[in-house]
Amino acid sequence: MPHPRVLVVTSCTGEKCAKPENQLTLADFKDPEQLQRREAELAEFVCAAGKMYTGMQHLRLMEGVQLLRQSLGQDAVDVAILSAGYGLVEENRAIAPYEVTFNGMKGYEVDSWAQHLNVHEALEQAVQGYDLIFLLLGDNYLRAIKLPVETKPNQTIIALTSQGSAKLVKGLSAKTFVLPLTNQDAQKYSYGLVGLKGFLFKRFAETASKDSDWLPKVYQTPELFTETLVQAIAQLELALPEVVAQPKPAKASKAKTAKTLEVEDEDVEDSEFLPIPEVPAAANLHLGMQYFIPEWDDHVDPGYDFLNNRLTPGRDPYADEVYAHQIYPTPNYDGILVSKVVVDSSKKKRARVEIVGIHNFIRFPGKVMGDCGAFGYIKEDVPPYNTTEILDYYQNLGFDFGVSIDHLIVGPFAQPGIRERRYELTKRNAQDFLKKHQMGGYTFTPIGVAQGWSPETYAEAVKDNISMGYDYIALGGLARATSKEIISILAEIRPHLTDKTRLHLFGVARINAIPVFRHLGVTSFDSASPLRRAWLGSGANYHTLTSKMYTAARIPPVDSHGVRIKRLLEAGVSDQDTLRGMEQSALKALREFDAGTLGLEATLEALLTYDELLELPRDGKVDPIDQAKRRVKHERMYRDLLQDKPWKNCNCVICEEIGVEVIIFRGNDRNRRRGFHNTYVFYKRFQELLRQLKDPLTNGSQPSTDNLAPLVAPDGVV
Ligand SMILES: [Zn+2]
Known part of the structure; x- marks a missing residue:
């Protein structure tokens, strides 16, 4: 099935982003006319419910929601907030600040006020159509919804409650799992019981955004949610921050970068090359094609003892570990993409990068591209950076390429009205970026981003970037597009490309589309998909040159x-x-x-x-x-x-050195090495393809995929 649709039902909190003296009171909510008048008085403080609350539970919760949306799509999760003033409201509902809470009301007061607000009916309505519903409600809020509501056996409900209120979650047809939390649990995290729920949801979201199987698994077996709690405790008990920051394949629980978020949809490799349309090759064809790998702390312990399953004693998880390019005689990529969110993932890391520079930090002498990680701020009205700051950042850290500040036009942000603003903003930023780059004497190569919502708008954006003076342009927002959609965009762009224009595709690596992408002008792309598949999913963890994949x-x-x-x-x-x-x-x-x-x-x-x-x-x-x-x-x-x-x-150094250990699914040192091997295989196949593509072209004939060796070996299972 596609990802289960998630609804989170949460409580309003006392802490709000604005607390004007005259905020709404219970009396205001009791009289609709008075409410309208009073809301008008408070107009300047009115904002979306999702942004109104600033309590711990809400902030952590929304960070988790954000993560899920980044990795699974904007509509993967919705939020409903039980407001003691407004009743059950959706995240985008505009509301004014108020001073009303179910906490502190007596039982019968909760019941009658909740009835007045139609809370029970609204919830019953709200949960329809969702597969997995989280209830993150405090005691009186849980009482206010008056369970059971009507649900179906194919729905799953996970309720995080206090021990005392666990009994209120009852009588539901949906598969139900109640996780009662104690004050002891809460103290462990120096959160109140309320904050803990948001914190746990965020932890859960971190895992789900890293491991695409996690959400469906928890939907099937909601008890698995306890793993989140256990992991959080385990992490907390690891005193060393480096150890916490160390990614753990398959079960990692830390924030993801935009780049790693983008890879999950490109998993299925089709068995045939996509046809090359009968149009002339792009003018930039002679520039070739390069593969960049997005980086997120992808390193392993070089002294790992496989027979005894032991890490090198006393190792420093950064200084003593090695990256793939330190293991292979030559790198399995032409360059590395490092997003700003990755550099900023910890203060310690940022400080180290600032001291030694990006090349020394990742110990890679080749080309390093930097970007801002637009998925990280997709929901903001404007990106949280300014151009000068970003120019200085790329320059000071020693990037070879720096990408202008863009804003994604995808999902709900591709709606008319929003998309035009983001399009213009991306364009203005590119203009500003190049102008200041030239005036400021910066030495890295600037890359202008083109965003759009149709082949025509993308083409227009590329054309604009070329006339601004860019000779390297990156297409954003296409990581989740189908190859067919990308091809129609590229076909529209192709005629505008000059023989000097380089064109990068963010987050897309599809071996069956490489011939057509190259023909239409793509000169570079990035993806971590081959790496990550080593530990994501069950059937295709180990890749081979014949394209057959193994568990x-x-x-x-x-x-x-x-x-x-x-x-x-x-x-x-x-x-x-x-x-x-x-x-x-x-x-x-x-x-x-x-x-x-x-x-x-x-x-x-x-x-x-x-x-x-x-x-x-x-x-x-x-x-x-x-x-x-x-x-x-x-x-x-x-x-x-x-x-x-x-x-x-396999003749790669990893398979030669560790042999059968590479196909054992177990821990970072085996799983990530297998990912390195997959990257090696991907790069070899990519290069072989480029070599084959060159030949017919030099003959001057219409390029076609007919001359290529078959993508799938006769016995290959893709
Ligand atoms: Zn290998």
């Missing part, structure tokens, strides 16, 4: 307090010693298989014996049907993996 064998560690193992133990699926025995047998079997001393069937059995038990329990019990399904699916994927032994056919 990685899941052998999670029993002793590192993983949440899955913990839940299995709690549900009594097995005991720790037995699981540890199975884990060790699986590792041993796979290594012996690799060495040729154990047969395929015995190896498969060892893997599946452990794997089968990894099916998560529901309501404390493992569903035997789910377990059987898992076994069938994994048996097929693992058998394929063992039959083909793809790790033995």
Whole structure:
């Protein structure tokens, strides 16, 4: 299914962005005419409900909502706020500041005021059409909604409540999970109980935006939400900030960059090249094509002890670790894209980059492109940066390319009225950027951004950028567009390109579209998709030059307090010693298989014996049907993996050095190395394609994909 649609229902908070003396009171809300008059008096303080509240719960919650929207799309999640003044309002409803709360009302007062505001009916109406509903309500607010409301068995509700109010969540047809929070939980985070709910939702959103399987999983098995709590505690208990900042594949919980957000939709590689239209090649064809990889702390421990699963003792997670380009004899990309949000992800990091410069920081002598990460401020009316500040930032940190400040025109921001403003703003910024770049004697290469909402507007923007004097232009907002849409935009742009114009495509790497993109004038693109697929999704974790993809064998560690193992133990699926025995047998079997001393069937059995038990329990019990399904699916994927032994056919330094460890799904040091290998494969295929494309073109014939080697090998599964 597509991502479950999410609704978050939250309480209004006392802290608001404006607190005028004459704010609305309960009496105002009781009289509609008076309310209207009083709202007019407060006109200057009126704002969208989503922006009105400044309490902890609300701020953290909205940060989480923002993350989900960035990674899954603007309409992935909606917010409804239970206001004690206005009743249940949606996020965009304009409201005036008021001084009314359900807290402190007596039980019967809550009931009668909530009835007056039609809270119960409004909620019943609001939840329709949503798959996954979060209730983040304080005690009296929970009382005000008067559960149950009508829901369906295919809906899922997760309620974060105090222990005392957990009993109010009852009688729902939807699959329901209540997570009662204690004051102890709250104190752990120095949040009040109220703030904790928003904090946990944000944590959840961080994981969901990193791992595209997470949201559907929690929708299916809402109990999994507790992992968020457990992870948050685990993170808190890790004293070292570096360790917290260390990304953990698949279960990481930290903010994402725009770039990493963009990769998820381009996952499916089609089995055939997209045709090249019969138009002349772009004038810039001779400039070739380059691949940039977006960077977010993608490094590993060079001394990791695979046999004993141990990190180098006492290592510094930044200074002692290595990037992919430090492992491979030559980099598997032509350049690296670093977003400002990544540099600013911690004060410590920003300070380090400022001292040593961006090249030294990522230890990469090649080209480094910088951008602002427009997804990070997509909801703001205007970007939170000014041109001079950004010019200085690129220059001082030593970027080779710097991208002008743009504003995305996607989703709800592509509506008439908004899109024109953003279009003009992006254009003005590009103009300003280039002018100040020239006057200020900056030495990096400026890149002007073109945003648009149609082939014509994109083409117009590119034309404008060229006449301003840019010879490097980047197209934004297309990471989620289909290849067909991108092709029609490029076709419109192509005639305007000069033989000097370079054209970058943000967030798009589709191997089957490379010939047509190149023909139509794209000279560079970026994507982290090959890297991230090593740990996202289940069927395509290990890539090969034939384009066939394999799963990685899941052998999670029993002793590192993983949440899955913990839940299995709690549900009594097995005991720790037995699981540890199975884990060790699986590792041993796979290594012996690799060495040729154990047969395929015995190896498969060892893997599946452990794997089968990894099916998560529901309501404390493992569903035997789910377990059987898992076994069938994994048996097929693992058998394929063992039959083909793809790790033995790869000549990259990682596969040569760590061998079978690369296909074990387990921890950063294996998973990220597998991602490095995938990037190596992607880059090799990309370069081979470029080589093949060159030949027919030099013959002067109409370029076509007919002359290319097939994208998929005969037995390839894409
Ligand atoms: Zn390899």
